[in-house]
Amino acid sequence: MKIENYIQELLYRYDCVIVPEFGAFLTQRKSAQIHETTQAFYPPSKTIAFNRQLQQNDGLLANYIANAEKLSYTDALQRIKGFVIDLENTLTTDKKVVLDNIGGFLLTNETLEFEPSYHKNYLPEAFGLSSFTIEKEAIQEPLPQEEKTPKVVSLPQNNTSKAKTNIWKYAAVGVVAIGISGFLTANWYSQSIKNHNIAEQQKAEKLVEQKIQQATFVIDNPLPEITFTLKKPTGGYHIVAGAFRDEANALKKINQLKQKGYNAFKLGENKYGLHPVVYQSFNDRRSATNKLNQIKRSENPEAWLLIKQL
Template sequence: MQLEQHIATLLFRYHCVVVPGFGAFLSHEKGASHHQKTNTFYPPTKQISFNAQLQVGDGVLVSHIAAAVFKTYEETLSLVSYEVKKWQYKLAEGENLELDGIGVLSNSSDGKTIFTPAQNANYLRASFGLTAVKASPKTSLGSNRDIQQRAAQQLQKEGVLFQLESDKKAPNSGVRKLVWRYAAAGLIGVSGLLSTYSSYENHLTNNSVAQQEAQQIVNKKIQEATFFSNKPLSLSPVEISLTKKAVPKPSYFIIAGAFRAPENASKKIAQLKSKGFDKANYLGPNRWGLHQVSYAAFTEEQEARNFLANIQNKFAKDAWLLIQKK
């Protein structure tokens, strides 16, 4: 069983992964960093450390492995214990315990466990896919004076000298003229180099100025645009005619009973509501002075008759339909 693979998987999700009877691997988040000597930028990461004192298992590792290998918790715990004994034996023999993707464990001369984390492993999920980036130093052509000095040095290397010491040795003026020709050619070359650089520099400057002017025009247009006005809008009055829609009053009532005493009618209503007839209602006294109670009221006759049939079949055969058309 590759126990370190399961530990590595859990390090992406947890800050502490305990290996029962062995120790715990801890992770601490570290922000992006820069190595000055190599000029390399490193993304945020999780630094892994090891604590041999935390050996009491919390069940996370064993439960994770049990689900992965389709075994019971007890069976998986036995497998983990067996793997831990192999690790402890290897360390006791003075060997290094290499855990792929996590780091290397070893025992010091005084019996302490030393952990060296793997350099290329990053268990911070937010940095997934990010790698170290080595930045190249920025180079500059320098000022015009620097360019002139470098050009003069280059001409000197090529033998184009402006000190006419050769004139002293030259037997005739023809040699001097030749030297002056080379010097003039050198000056023309330097002038051309400076002119080319100056034109390029002017081009960049003009470009920058044009971009700034364009941006200023855009900003001005945006500022001039009116999205909201503080002036109140003048709206012409709108006449709205509301027509009240007449709600039809129920004309069909399913009668549950008629009572001489009003309190008996109230008791009947409470009884019906307790049985689920939420629309039970008091209709008032009829022409004989009896107080009527209904199961429900309807505006459509057919709907009322269907309800009555259901009541008579399931609850009360003496229920009847009262029609009150106005």
């Protein structure tokens, strides 16, 4: 299976799919819309964007390919590397490349531009929905009809007709009485249900309080308090080692950097669901740039500088 097919499958599940050494495909939810002019309805969807700067391998694509094709993690990385080499070669020669149902790339003046594809909706909740045009049906007015003058017939009044009139009066009174009775009964039933729900809710709250009281205990011999002194990172210039989707991998990277003597720490989770790891922070840009160049030459060419006040 092509690598772009695996990328498509991951775009259904994740908001960020990184292709190592190439870039990341990012998705953002878009609400349903109705075009004011054409009255076309567009279901909710995910819009696709591309970020050339996110090239650090987070293991998501490689692990997915390894599980799907029963390969080792190293072999999966080699498959991705070959895929990226083909992309770069095609962009160099043809200046453009298209990934099915993902989008196309155009290389102009050493700048890589991305145009997303709109043929597939990667929002699982909108599966099966498609755009359509709302047609307004014309309201047909009824044809004019000839007016007919009703004929008035006078009937002789007698005692029998008066009796029937009285009977209908009593029947109307009876219907009104039945209606009032039904209304009162419905109100009583509704109030009874409401009272029952309130009583059951109070019982449930009481039961929860009892459970909490039973679970409360006191430790007779508590352990002595331990005070930790944490050094808060300072400075507005931070050298980033990489961003990891799995927080456990981020913590492992921090331990490795600390063993090398760096004052490493983890930034909070960003909007893409990644956990950036920082070598160390600096107060001035010159020192941060000098250290960044040293790290790029010696151990990590993909390290970069983040300017942000923590």
